[in-house]
Amino acid sequence: MIGQDLQRRERRHKLQIYYDILSAILEEAMNEGGAKPTRIQHLSNMSYDKLSRYLDELEAKKMINKADTLSLTEHGHEFLKEYEKIKDLIERMGLE
Amino acid sequence: MVDVAPITTSKVQLQPLPNFDFADPFIFSMEVIAAVLAFVVALHFYRFYRLSGFVYLLGLVIGFSFITFAEFLLAIDVWLEFNPEIFNLLFWLRLLSLSYGFSFIAVSYYYKHREEDRIPWIMRIGALSVIPIMIMIALVVILPPAFDFPPYNQADEYFRVFNLIMLGYVFKSTLSSIVEQGRKEFMYIPAAYAILWLGQYSALISNLELNVGAFIAQHIAKVIGLALFVGVLSQIMKTKKVTKTETGT
Numbered sequence: 001m002i003g004q005d006l007q008r009r010e011r012r013h014k015l016q017i018y019y020d021i022l023s024a025i026l027e028e029a030m031n032e033g034g035a036k037p038t039r040i041q042h043l044s045n046m047s048y049d050k051l052s053r054y055l056d057e058l059e060a061k062k063m064i065n066k067a068d069t070l071s072l073t074e075h076g077h078e079f080l081k082e083y084e085k086i087k088d089l090i091e092r093m094g095l096e
Numbered sequence: 097m098v099d100v101a102p103i104t105t106s107k108v109q110l111q112p113l114p115n116f117d118f119a120d121p122f123i124f125s126m127e128v129i130a131a132v133l134a135f136v137v138a139l140h141f142y143r144f145y146r147l148s149g150f151v152y153l154l155g156l157v158i159g160f161s162f163i164t165f166a167e168f169l170l171a172i173d174v175w176l177e178f179n180p181e182i183f184n185l186l187f188w189l190r191l192l193s194l195s196y197g198f199s200f201i202a203v204s205y206y207y208k209h210r211e212e213d214r215i216p217w218i219m220r221i222g223a224l225s226v227i228p229i230m231i232m233i234a235l236v237v238i239l240p241p242a243f244d245f246p247p248y249n250q251a252d253e254y255f256r257v258f259n260l261i262m263l264g265y266v267f268k269s270t271l272s273s274i275v276e277q278g279r280k281e282f283m284y285i286p287a288a289y290a291i292l293w294l295g296q297y298s299a300l301i302s303n304l305e306l307n308v309g310a311f312i313a314q315h316i317a318k319v320i321g322l323a324l325f326v327g328v329l330s331q332i333m334k335t336k337k338v339t340k341t342e343t344g345t
Contacts, residue, residue, distance in 0.1 A: 015148070061149035079147055085335045086148045092282045092328055094270030095152065095208045 015090060019083050020044045021054055022063065025070045026080065034069030124174040126315035131167035133322035134160050140329040155204030162197030166190045167318075187248035191255045198262040199228055205269040228258065249303060256300040263293040288324035291317050 024043035028035035041051045058064045063076035072080075079086075090096055138160035145153035169190040173183065235254065267289040274282045295317030302310035 063149075082147050085332055086144060088332045088335045089144050089329075091277060091279065092332060093156075093285055094273035094282075095205070096273050096277055 015087060017054055021058065022072060022076050022080050025064060025072055029071055036069055040070060120174050124171055126319055127167045127171035130318050130322055131164050131171060133326050134164040134167060137322060137325045137329060138164060152204045152208045155200045159197045159200030162193045162200065166193035166197060184248050191248060191252060195255050195258050198259050202262040202265050205266050252303050253300060256296050259296045260293060263289055263296060267293060284324055284328050288321045291321035295321060
């Protein structure tokens, strides 16, 4: 039961974490002209290891580009735009 | 009252189907509507899968696509006026597709919290969906008369029971999640799965007793259940966008 609850929290957080990271990258890109991982780590308030894992996932899902600085792909922008809808779907479908 | 119409192939005489004046146009229209609705649901899920990349949503895409295919097959069968040459084959394909669809949906719910697993999701979903179907087929073929590929309606009951188990699991899973969230306004999806369950139950009763009420109920329940999905997904599509990021693109 505890394991299931942890997994549930992890998965629920995942959608939110994606959103937080992508929002931070977008904000940094708009304000500073580029998003550095250390800055995103600070803004998204997570450990570097965890951030690296999520950045890898987001890159695999083609939502970000990883170079000297991080940037959103078109798919990343689309995710942010449609985040509320995805969240609504997950909740309404009982996939929470 | 309901007459019965035996359908004979070169090898077997199939169990009769309910036969009344409006049966064929009724089945055809219901199946076409159900196929269109299931297709719309699959398309919506595909859009959300593409947006989020969550692989368990792919299971729902595949599941509802199989349901679309199953409904389409029955519509074809009616269109061909239950041609004896292919009647048994089309119904077997339909039973398999429908059960395969419900399996994919159930497996998606089973794995919704396990995205971190190392084995690729699609392999797990595919493998685990195939296993119960293969067991069902094996049972159908092995049970007496052994190794004699039977008329579809001898297997229909096994498949319907299997579908009831799958949909029962999905209903329980969605209901638990909604109750946990404390969002009564989200009850439409558990209700939709419950109505699909009732449709399968009616199909089982219809097959066992040739009951015209159950025969009609199975089709109507299926259409209502799928329409509820379309309604909820349309509602989600109207969800307001995030203002903060709208200015960022």
